[in-house]
Amino acid sequence: MTGASSNKVERVEMGELTCWRVHGAQGELLITQQGAQILEYREHGQQPLIWLSEQAALKAGQSVRGGVxxxxxxxxxxxxxxxxxxAMHDGSVPASAHGLVRGIDWQLGDIREGDGEIVLSLSCPTDDLPGWPLAPELTFEIRLGEHLRLELINHNRSDRPQALSQALxxxxxxxxxxxxxVEGLDGCRYLEALENWQERRQQGDVSFSGETDRVYLDVPGKLHIEDPAWQRRIHIHASGSSSAVVWNPWIDKSQRLSQFADDAWQRMLCIETAKVADDVLQLAPGESHRLQVEYWSEPLHG
Ligand SMILES: O=P(O)(O)OC[C@H]1O[C@@H](O)[C@H](O)[C@@H](O)[C@@H]1O
Known part of the structure; x- marks a missing residue:
């Protein structure tokens, strides 16, 4: 089925961006073509699962603050x-933070429906990325069913090995x-970005009392966010990744961030399913890799 013929997928123009609103049986999603970025996700009858800044700017060429x-x-x-x-990058070209695909338009391909699911597949034009001459094919599959499942697929069609890092x-x-x-990281090594990337080891669950910016390694497939204020537990089940970034800017950095209210740090938390540091993706010629993550929430009891 194509995008135009699905009555569960509605094309909407928001600010300078083309977006799609996806009406699923269990929840509603908003995706923008730019960066294939999910902007909003809410399970029916619940608080939003994914945070979008109140100050988000929907501008061409600029990543939107929040979402995925x-x-x-x-x-x-x-x-x-x-x-x-x-070594994959041409050093004469400036390298912006977080890579090259947040601010460009992806192509919406198939929309598939069935078994209570809607699946959108977006592909990134990777042939002509500035300073990155040899790029794999990149596809992002967004599956809205009982849960939200995201899949980032890299395929090396070249005859040379390729290396890259990535994160949702x-x-x-x-x-x-x-x-x-945050439950599930007890005992994991992490790199502390705020202390010159020193390696440390997590003891117990992760809680927050200041700016936090860490790359966790040897991460297990199942993490949870326990959120007593909203009486819920968010499940994060990943595969094809053994690293994760945990980030909250806290008070001072919030004031320096674009599209970010001074007090917004209290209402958001980034847990980024990644392939970074010693978990970077190495693709042999012809090889594919799938990074998958699934999100849902359940009420906290007791
Ligand atoms: O402002 P950006 O480019 O979206 O980055 C936001 C944050 O992204 C996180 O992944 C990094 O660990 C932080 O250091 C960074 O500040």
Missing amino acids: PVCWPWFGDLARNPQSVQ HTYFAIGDIHQVR
Whole structure:
């Protein structure tokens, strides 16, 4: 089925961006063509699961603050990436944070419906990315069924090995950052970005009392956000990834961020399913890789 013929997918123009609103049996999604970025997601009758800034600017060429930006073919500062990733880049071209695909239009391909699911497939034009001459094919599949399932698919059609880093930079909506705990990272190594990327080890659940910017390694497939203020637990089930970024800007950095209210740090938390640091993606000629993550929430009891 094509986009035009689905009555569950509605094309809407918002600011300078073309978007699609997807009406699923269990929830509603808003996606923009630019960056294939999910902007909103809410399970019916619930608070939003994904946070979108109240100050979000819907402008061409500029990543929108919130939602699920796709960071690719490098995460964060390119100079902080492993040498194998940096070597793919033409150093004479400036390298912006989080890669090259947040601000460009992707192509919506198939929309498939069936078994209570709607699946949208978007592909990124990777043939002519500035400073990145040899790029894999990149597809993003967004599956709205009982849960929201996202899949980032890389395929190396060239005859040379390729290296890259990537992340689904998801901004979760939460009731109160002071009460939130992230479960599942106990015992994991992490790189502390705020202390010159020193390696540390997590003890217990992650809670928040200041700016937090960490790359977790050896991450298990199942993480949870426990959010007492909204009495819910968010499930994050990933595969094809063993690294994750945990980020909250807290008070001072919030004032320096674009499209971000001074107090918004209390209502959002990024848990980014990633392939970064010693988990970067190495693709042999002809090889494909799928990074998958599924999100849903359940009420907290007791
Ligand atoms: O402002 P940007 O480019 O969207 O980045 C936001 C944040 O993204 C996070 O992934 C990084 O760990 C932070 O250091 C960064 O500030």
